[in-house]
Amino acid sequence: DAKTTQPPSMDCAEGRAANLPCNHSTISGNEYVYWYRQIHSQGPQYIIHGLKNNETNEMASLIITEDRKSSTLILPHATLRDTAVYYCIVFNRDDKIIFGKGTRLHILP
Amino acid sequence: DARVTQTPRHKVTEMGQEVTMRCQPILGHNTVFWYRQTMMQGLELLAYFRNRAPLDDSGMPKDRFSAEMPDATLATLKIQPSEPRDSAVYFCASLFAGEDVLTFGAGSRLTVL
DSSP states (O other), rough: OOOOOSSSEEEEEEEOEEEEEEEEETTTTTEEEEEEETTEEEEEEEEHHSSSSEEEOSEEEEOOOSSSSSSEESSSSSGGGOOOEEEEEHHHHHHHHOOOOEEEEEEEE | OOEEEEEEEEEEEOOOOOOOEEEEOTTTTEEHHHHEEEETTTEEEEEEEEETTEEEOTSSOOTTTEEEETTTTTTEEESSSSOGOOEEEEEEEEEETTTOOEEEOOOOOEOOO
16 A cells, blocks of 8 residues: 555646645655656656655755655646646655555646 | 666557567666556556566466566566456556666556457
8 A cells, every 4th residue: 555645636826836745654764755747648757755854856846844754745836737646655765666646736827 | 868668558459368568677777667557546566576586466466467577678567368457558667776766668558458
């Protein structure tokens, strides 16, 4: 079973920041938080990951709470091309990787 | 860009036929995953390998599905005999254990009539 809980869908206005939440209350100390997105039927694409600290790259920012039981993916300026299903997953890098149902993000023009 | 290559991209077959899907992981990656995606079930893990050895295939219907890695550059997923309920998109993904990023292929869309 997936170790994460995400809202099934969210809307965000184009140009605004999209904040996607994820709960992972049973995360273990050696498990990372990863975010992927899937556009249409393409293969999921990596966005960002972190262990304890907040992370930022050219695509997004990842905010992990101090107790590591939840995180938020932030797309700073959402565009129509960010419409996708976003998956939050946690795993030990030596273990199997299980995806949940993700959040379907709709960007509204 | 290093990529995971899957063939065929699309396959239409009739019930009862054998189907083989192939995956070429990224060179140097030692862990390969097979996923199946349907609208109802989402992304399901079927099996995964490390250093060509199967580690977990508990998600795979054993009676008709089989997965192998004949060598480090090829992973195969075979369905025999195929059934309409096997219609789905099958994804292969690879990584080097202990490193960052799981990379997916473009998928093989299977339709069983």
